Amino acid sequence: MRDLSVCSALDSTELANLDKIVSRIQAAPRQMISYQGDPADYLFNVTEGAVKVYKLLADGRRQITGFLFRGDFLGLAVSDQYTYSAEAITSVSLCRFPRRKLEKLIEQYPKLEKRLLQTASNELAAAQDQMLLLGRKTAEERMATFILNLSDRAICRGGDSGDVVALPMPRNDIGDYLGLTIETVSRSITRLRKLGAISLENSRTVSIVDRDLLLELAGLALEDRPTVAMSL
Amino acid sequence: MRDLSVCSALDSTELANLDKIVSRIQAAPRQMISYQGDPADYLFNVTEGAVKVYKLLADGRRQITGFLFRGDFLGLAVSDQYTYSAEAITSVSLCRFPRRKLEKLIEQYPKLEKRLLQTASNELAAAQDQMLLLGRKTAEERMATFILNLSDRAICRGGDSGDVVALPMPRNDIGDYLGLTIETVSRSITRLRKLGAISLENSRTVSIVDRDLLLELAGLALEDRPTVAMSL
DNA sequence: CGCTTTTTTGAGAACATTCAAGGCATGTGG
DNA sequence: CCACATGCCTTGAATGTTCTCAAAAAAGCG
Numbered sequence A, B: 001m002r003d004l005s006v007c008s009a010l011d012s013t014e015l016a017n018l019d020k021i022v023s024r025i026q027a028a029p030r031q032m033i034s035y036q037g038d039p040a041d042y043l044f045n046v047t048e049g050a051v052k053v054y055k056l057l058a059d060g061r062r063q064i065t066g067f068l069f070r071g072d073f074l075g076l077a078v079s080d081q082y083t084y085s086a087e088a089i090t091s092v093s094l095c096r097f098p099r100r101k102l103e104k105l106i107e108q109y110p111k112l113e114k115r116l117l118q119t120a121s122n123e124l125a126a127a128q129d130q131m132l133l134l135g136r137k138t139a140e141e142r143m144a145t146f147i148l149n150l151s152d153r154a155i156c157r158g159g160d161s162g163d164v165v166a167l168p169m170p171r172n173d174i175g176d177y178l179g180l181t182i183e184t185v186s187r188s189i190t191r192l193r194k195l196g197a198i199s200l201e202n203s204r205t206v207s208i209v210d211r212d213l214l215l216e217l218a219g220l221a222l223e224d225r226p227t228v229a230m231s232l
Numbered sequence C: 001c002g003c004t005t006t007t008t009t010g011a012g013a014a015c016a017t018t019c020a021a022g023g024c025a026t027g028t029g030g
Numbered sequence D: 001c002c003a004c005a006t007g008c009c010t011t012g013a014a015t016g017t018t019c020t021c022a023a024a025a026a027a028g029c030g
Helices: A012-021 A099-108 A110-136 A139-156 A171-178 A182-194 A211-217 B012-021 B099-108 B110-136 B139-156 B171-178 B182-194 B211-217
Strands: A023-027 A032-034 A042-048 A051-056 A062-068 A085-088 A092-098 A164-166 A198-202 A205-208 B023-027 B032-034 B042-048 B051-056 B062-068 B085-088 B092-098 B164-166 B198-202 B205-208
Touching: A012 A092, A012 A099, A032 A042, A042 A099, A051 A171, A051 B110, A062 A110, A062 A171, A062 B110, A092 A099, A099 A110, A110 A139, A110 B051, A110 B062, A110 B110, A110 B171, A139 A164, A139 A171, A139 A182, A139 A205, A139 A211, A171 A182, A171 B110, A182 A198, B012 B092, B012 B099, B032 B042, B042 B099, B051 B171, B062 B110, B062 B171, B092 B099, B099 B110, B110 B139, B139 B164, B139 B171, B139 B182, B139 B205, B139 B211, B171 B182, B182 B198
Parallel strands: none
Antiparallel strands: A023 A092, A032 A085, A042 A092, A051 A062, A051 A085, A164 A205, A198 A205, B023 B092, B032 B085, B042 B092, B051 B062, B051 B085, B164 B205, B198 B205
16 A cells, blocks of 8 residues: 555644645656756655656666656655656656755654655565566566556555556556566567456556456465465 | 664663663574564564575565675564565574564654664665666676675675675575576676686685676666766 | 585576567648 | 658567576585
């Protein structure tokens, strides 16, 4: 379960103070939000749209470390420089916090810090899941896991049943997130479709046809394993 | 730069209170420290030795998400169950904190929470680097990166120049950390050796012969790229 | 010293990548 | 309104890096 904002821990007075330092920002598709190596002067909260966060190697290879949607937080870091770049995928609305001022506010409101620690811990857990995916899962398992994750997060953000999953990002980005090429992503989707786990409304919309099968194909982690009722 | 303990933020009175809830624990090689799925009742600080943290898939595939050494912290989580297992590699000394009691102490000492947030942010940055490694680097680059990381962390813990790097873990564990098989790990080490970047004192001790070459072979991230003096 | 465990090396197989081409949308200009 | 360009996605064939299987060499340990 994802937190829907860092602000949700605060009361109205505290929110008013937070509001004083925040700017509302818009970004068009493909617009950069932050650059790897730039001074990390701001933190962000995604209010609407989809954002990709990525790291680059010197020769241009790219690893997307995360996709952010409504409610997701961006900017946790110790370094005074961004260690990643962030770019808008769709039209995006953001809350922007000046780092310095937010730090001062944190001094006053320990609840804010607690919230950030929760957020960081959540992201850490997600990062560890992603390491498992990147290090040990097959292409098909990666793709199945990805669709299930997007579905879960859509459910968390509220609304629908999560069986119709939007893929706002191009195949290229999915590949760079899952450690695959664009072609392998495409082929994996095709295989999941032929196996009857999903169907495609269009190239950017997946329907989950058989969630249990998809879970199976995602390569269950130990803790995800459904507990089987003991038969005596 | 890694923090050498969560306690380093506290004064002597606070440390005394921390000391009241802590137990000193020993673990022999291969001894389990925590199990994926068990109630997360404790957090740990490694005082001596080497620990591996890993996640399992239902079919037994394993991803080691981190190695912990002196000063490293274990147990950051939101879940009330461990989402990973931890096992001693060498003989290990640990400080063990009951989760409930530590949480109460955190209420009193915001500095502790700040420290944990720093730790979490550091781990998050490391996790993102590891995603880049697992998703986009070649076997040789992964191995070179791994040796350099171990060297850096040894330097941080103090002492030597970092040119002689101990590998307390077996090849098997290195493979499960780097997303490779044991054979590929071995072959990668051999290649790095033949290229003149490293030499082997014995199978568990690597010497860095040419650090610049090793950096080169590690596949530099954008931010790691040495700034070249402009020639006019 | 003989046993086990770990590490290295070799040969063949496999999964994902690379290279290449074709399909399918969307948008622009004639 | 159609022709054509462009970008994105899918599919095919060949290649390659890493994996699997196998065995030998080296190291640790009683």
